[in-house]
Amino acid sequence: MGVSNRHLHLSEADLIRLFGEGYQPEPMKDLSQPGQFAAKETLTLMGPKGLIEGVRLLMPLRKQSQVEVSVTDCYKLGIPPVIRDSGDLAETPGITLVGPQGQVSLKEGAIVAARHIHFSTGEAAQLGLKDKDRIAVEVGGFRGLRFDHVLIRVHETFAAEMHVDTDEANAAVIKNGQIVKMLI
């Protein structure tokens, strides 16, 4: 298990608006998925009801900016919690990003990311799973539960790991690195 705290991905155009022309985010920590890293840079999210500061930028850049928050965060910001698979941003809530050199009002892109499991192509094939499948996953312990509809994401660069957000982690008292059971 990997627990995803709130974070965001930026397009190149939005990076320039927020940090200035030619700015290069600095790596802070490699992520478990190869080629991805958490940057030293953070931004403030500004919604109709509240602010959340210190939201981490993840790299590399993407075609479209995307903000991933928890349902708890949505209530604090004052935006509707919309659960989506990463990248599926049509008709999702907007949010304003505040950076050191400017701010950007996204028309869409603030989502609660659907829980998912990353697999390399080989790992998925071994398990008989394919990209976009959905399976159930059991978490043990006194606060145990079974997550239904867990999205399978397969790519040759991925490494096997399940990602949940902080609400889901706290509901089951899940820690980073905890082992869970796939029902397939």
Add this chain to the structure above:
Amino acid sequence: MGVSNRHLHLSEADLIRLFGEGYQPEPMKDLSQPGQFAAKETLTLMGPKGLIEGVRLLMPLRKQSQVEVSVTDCYKLGIPPVIRDSGDLAETPGITLVGPQGQVSLKEGAIVAARHIHFSTGEAAQLGLKDKDRIAVEVGGFRGLRFDHVLIRVHETFAAEMHVDTDEANAAVIKNGQIVKMLI
């Protein structure tokens, strides 16, 4: 379903220390369980890492003060998240309560309440359930899940309702009044 936000119960001695001798908390809203109400009064929780203001007092008074927070709240306060059935407070974390007339440092009593279902004696008998049983409950929807080990609480004054905390509610995007399915 009923979603329990963070709240607290006070002993008579702690009520006097926090609000002064002879103070009577004022009812704000009746709760779903007969005889219980949310008071107008709130207190501040003070932990080693942070404060949470505006924590609602529920009445009536109890023999021992008890603070019910979410795992998210525990991280903010800096206390370990300890999941317990209500009233089972031995060796649970302490917390400081700050009121208008004084403060009280509880040696124990800060818990994450285990999810549970209230039933009247008649309702439980009809379902073949008894106090302290544990069952599983399924929540539908795109973020659906199955909560395991849900505590059954039976008392002649109770009314049928399941209670989860805000982390659990947000993990499954549960709203007050939502219907869920018991697996018995």
